[in-house]
Amino acid sequence: MTARAQLILANRAFLDHEAPRWADSPSSASSGGLLAAVRPVIAPWDGRSGTTWIGVGMGRYDREWVDERGFEILDTPRGPLRHRRLFFGSAIWQGHYGEVANSFTWPLFHLVRVDLPRATPYYPAPVLPTESGWHSFVVVNRAFAEAACEEGGAPSCWVHDYQLALVPGMLRARGFGGPIGFFLHIPFPSLAVAAPYLEGGSRERLRAIVEGMLGADLVGLQTTDDVARFVEAAGELCDARPTAGGLSVGGRLVRVGAYPVGIDPEEVLAAAKRAKPVTRVGMARELGLPVVVGLERGDFTKGIPERLRAIAEAYRRGVRFAYVGIASPTREGVEAYGALEVAIEREAARAREAAYWVGCPFTQVRASIGWDDVVSLQRDADVVFTSSLADGMNLVPLQAAVAQSLRPAGERAVVLAGVDAGVAKVYGGDGSRGLRAVDPLDQESLVAALVEGLAGQPARISDAFIAEVHAHDARSWGERFLADLEESC
Incomplete structure (x- = not known):
C-alpha cells in the first residue's frame, strides 16, 4: 500500500x-x-x-x-x-x-x-x-x-x-x-x-x-x-x-x-513546456551571448556575494556572457540579514561595472518572480550557477536538470553547486554528468569552473543525471x- x-x-x-x-x-x-x-x-x-x-x-x-x-x-x-x-x-x-x-x-x-x-x-x-x-x-x-x-x-x-x-x-x-x-x-x-x-x-x-x-x-x-x-x-x-x-x-x-x-519532475516539466523565454534571455541570444543564471532566496547561506565576485572577475578577464541573477526576499525583518544586503549591493555594483567594459548585459535584482519564469530561466540557461556556502539539499540544480531535458543533449547547461550543498553530496559533483561541485570560498576555482562551464566542460547535463532526479x-x-x-x- x-x-x-x-x-x-x-x-x-x-x-x-x-x-x-x-x-x-x-x-x-x-x-x-x-x-x-x-x-x-x-x-x-x-x-x-x-x-x-x-x-x-x-x-x-x-x-x-x-x-x-x-x-x-x-x-x-x-x-x-x-x-x-x-x-x-x-x-x-x-x-x-x-x-x-x-x-x-x-x-x-x-x-x-x-x-x-x-x-x-x-x-x-x-x-x-x-x-x-x-x-x-x-x-x-x-x-x-x-x-x-x-x-x-x-x-x-x-x-x-x-x-x-x-x-x-x-x-x-x-x-x-x-x-x-x-x-x-x-x-x-x-x-x-x-x-x-x-x-x-x-x-x-x-x-x-x-x-x-x-x-x-x-x-x-x-x-x-x-x-x-x-x-x-x-x-x-x-x-x-x-x-x-x-x-x-x-x-x-x-x-x-x-x-x-x-522534486516533482512532472510539475517542472509542465512549466518548462509552457513557459515563454524571459526577455533578458532573448536579448542575450540576439547578441550571440551564452546565459549564466543565478536563482535563489536572498539568504546569507547562498554564497551570493562570492558568486558575484567570480562573475566580475570573469568579465575582467574578457569572458563574454549575459548574467541574470534574481534573489527573492526572505525572512524580512530578521536583523541578521542587513550585512548581506550591503555585501550583495557592493559586489553587484562591481560586477555591473566589469560587465559594462566588456559590453555584456548584467542583471542582479532582489525580487520574487513567478514559477514559470523560474523554470524558463533554468531551461534556457547555459550555466546554472548556484554557490551555497552550505545547504540542506538545494533543489535548483534538480529543477534545472529536468527543465533542461527538453533541450538536445549537446546544448544543455552545466550546473555549478556549492560543495557543501546536499545536492553535491547526493548526486556527485565531479562534473561528469553536468553537475559540478564548487567551493564558493575559493574564488580562483569558482572563476575557473564558470569559464569551463560556459564551454560545456567538463560535461553538460546528462540523460543519466536527469533519470536519477526522476527516480528520486x-x-x-x-x-x-x-x-x-x-x-x-
Missing part, C-alpha cells in the same frame, strides 16, 4: 490567505522546498480520514477563512486538505521565529565545514536567544504538540524542520499514540566547527533542540554526512548511544537515516520516509 501522510506539522501553512473571503480570489500554495517536497504524499480528506496539516496562520486574512479552532478545508490539486492554523501574538512570534529559529538555529546549523562568520564579512554569528525568546520558542512548539495530541485518531505524526525541533519530545511526553517522525530540511552542524558559538547558554539550547528531535521514533536528515554529525552531537550532548539502526536513548531505539529530498523524486522520498516511520514501532 502506498504510504501517505496522516498528520503534518510545519511552521509554514500550506498557503496564506492574502485576500478576504468576499473577494473570491483564490490563494496559491506557498513556495519553498518543504512545501514542494511534501505535497506529493498528501492524502485527500474524505471527511473522516486523509491528511491534516497544522501550520502557523500568517496570512493577512487567515482568520476570515477558518472556524473558531482554526480549521478549514483547502482545495488543492491533489484533493481536499484538512488544514488548521495556529495563531500567535507578535512578541511570541518574534521570539520564536526572529530570535531562536533564524538568528540562532539557522546560522548555527549551516556550520558544517567552515567557520562561516570568520570566513565572510556578512555571515552572522549565531546569537544566544534571550530567556524571553527561548520561552516563545517553547510556547510555539508546545502549541503544535498540543494541537497534534488533539488529533486523537491520527495513526502517525510527521514533524518538519528546525522551527519545531522540540515538538517530538513534547509529543512523547504527552503520550502521543502513534509513531512520531521528524525531518530536518537544513544541514546539521559540526560540533567542532560550531564550537566557538557554543559557549555558555548556547550549548544548552542546542542540547535541548537535539533532545527534542530525539523524541521522534524516526529522525530523517538530508545526507549521510548530516546523519554522522547528528549522531555525534546526540552522543556528546544527550548521552545517546549508537546502536544497530540508529541511537539508543533512554532504553528505546530512535532510528536515524538519510532521506535526500527530491519527492513522492519516492516521502513514501520511503513514511514507510520507514510505520515500521519504526
